[in-house]
Amino acid sequence: MSIDYILSILGPMLEGAQMTVLLFLVAIVISIPLGFLLMLAVRSSIKPLSWMAHTYIYVMRGTPLLLQLLFICFGLPMLPVVGEYLVFDRFVAACIGFILNYAAYFAEIFRGGVLAIDKGQYEAAQVLSMNKWQTTTRVILPQMFRIALPAVANESVTLVKDTALLYAVAVPELLHFAQTAVNRDFTIVPFLVAGIIYLIMTLLLTMFFKWLEQRFKFE
Structure with a gap:
């Protein structure tokens, strides 16, 4: 394993990692508030709203994320009448898919x-x-977030790893550049480098959530 070779492939792979991080940030920033609103809808006393939220969560959690991405990227444009208005940029389509899926979780x-x-x-x-209102904002929500934080942290780490699914919809992220280097150079080194980059990202994310847990613990 040559250091020069690793350095030569590191640039493109870090470029792909930027796309991975961007998708993660967009998905996490939007899906968490959306998930909270869905939770409120599920617990709503308005039965049709609660039923629709339950159905949405069941569908999104019961079907593979990859299938959802493929449907948004390639299926929506094929719908009659409205399909031409549902053609998205691949990255935008992937963001929509990740947001809708993770909001349910x-x-x-x-x-x-x-x-x-x-x-x-x-x-x-x-x-x-x-x-x-006071009971909800001052008593229930702070405790809910404190209780849910470890599960949110775990789901966020899973989100980082799931960004590799961008490869399936032709968005040039980290795994795309790793696979390109493997096919070109006939070596598994790019896969090892990609694995290390993913581990570093998940380590940093885990440390951040550990810090959050410690902060909430003493509040």
Whole structure:
């Protein structure tokens, strides 16, 4: 394994890693708030809204992310009448797919966080004469986020690894450049380098969430 060879392939692979990081940031920043809104919809007393949210979560969690990406990239443009208006740039289509998919998972994580809160917390808020809004914002949500944080961290690490699916829809990310180098040079070294880059990204993300957990723990 030549250092010169590794340095020669590192530039393009880091360029691909930038696309990986960009997708991760877009997906995580939008899917977490969307997941929270979905959780509220699921728990809504408006039955049609709750049913639609339940159905959406079931469909998105029950079908493969790769299938969803392929459908958004290649299936939507084939729809009659409206298909011509649903042609997206590949990266934009991938972002939409990741956001819609991960929002469903985050919704379930948040729902689990709410269900884990002891009912005594609600009763204590009533004793303190808190209204529903105060109970939700001051008591329920802070505890929900604290409970859900480890699961959110785990799902976020999974998101980093799932960005490799961009390769299937022809978006030039990290794995694309690794595969190109392997096919060109007949060596597995690019795969090893890609693996190390993924490990570094997940390590940094894990350290960030560990810091968040420690901060919430002492608040």
